[in-house]
Amino acid sequence: MPMTPQEASTRAREICSLAPIVPVLVVKNTAHARPLAEALVAGGLPALEVTLRTPAALDVIREMSQVPGGVVGAGTLVTPEDVRNAKVAGATFGVSPGATDALIAACEAEDLPLLAGAATASEAMRLLERGYDMLKFFPAEASGGAPALKAIGAPLPQIAFCPTGGVSPQNAQTYLELPNVLCAGGSWVAPADLVEAGDWAGIEALARDAARLKA
Structure with a gap:
């Protein structure tokens, strides 16, 4: 049986509860993949x-x-x-900037938990109507930042979010303090210059700092 939206959301919540920050990674060189992942996991950020x-x-x-x-x-x-290729490659969850019926159906058919993107109350309500209550708030800063997400959370307290897009060390804690935020997505823990230089110790240190953001 394909994964239900409720099962997918439960799994997505479990993944989002592993650490306060989910590294958002743009990796150009396959040779960097394993040492980068090892550094981030060692630093306390297992969800990648x-x-x-x-x-x-x-x-x-x-x-x-x-x-x-x-x-x-x-x-x-x-x-x-994209969904089928990701599943074959070994992905255990998916993240999307938004949500379409075709994308959701593909994730359900492939048993791939989806963190679907929503930027407005209406988008969040449509996904909730389909059974999804763990969502990505994207693009976070461009959509009003933590104040907007706090406002959306007031009438929709049953939905949890992972804000992504413009999240940084300077504002991450503000998001993480919101009651409807389980984690945040950020790219600063794996900056391109450190990846290119193979500075895995430096990336592990950034990961450790990020892992301490939320008590």
Whole structure:
């Protein structure tokens, strides 16, 4: 039987509860995949979102999925083909900037828990109507930031969010203090210059700092 929306949301909540920050990763070189994942997991950030924005992304997911302790998902899912390819590569959850009927159906058919994106109350309500109560708030800062997400949460307290898009060390704690936020997605824990330099110790240190953000 395909995964139900309720089962998918339960699993998404479990993943989002692993750490306060989910690294949003744009990885161009497959050789960086394993040591990058190892550094982030060692730093206390086990849930990893590999965005499908580079030709290497699916290979990166394959490599990272072999790292002990890591929970690897595919970000920027837009089409059913993205979903199928991500699942074959080893992704255990999916993240999308929004949500379409076709994308949701593909994730349910593939038993891939989906963190679907919503930026407004209406979008969140439509997903809740379908049974999804763990969502991505995107683009977070451009959509009004923590004040907007707090306002959405007042009439919709049953929905939890992972804000992503413009989240930084300077504002992450503000999001994490909201009662409807389980975690936040951020790219600062794996900056391109440190990845290119192979500074895995530096990335592990950034991960440790991020892992301390929420008590």
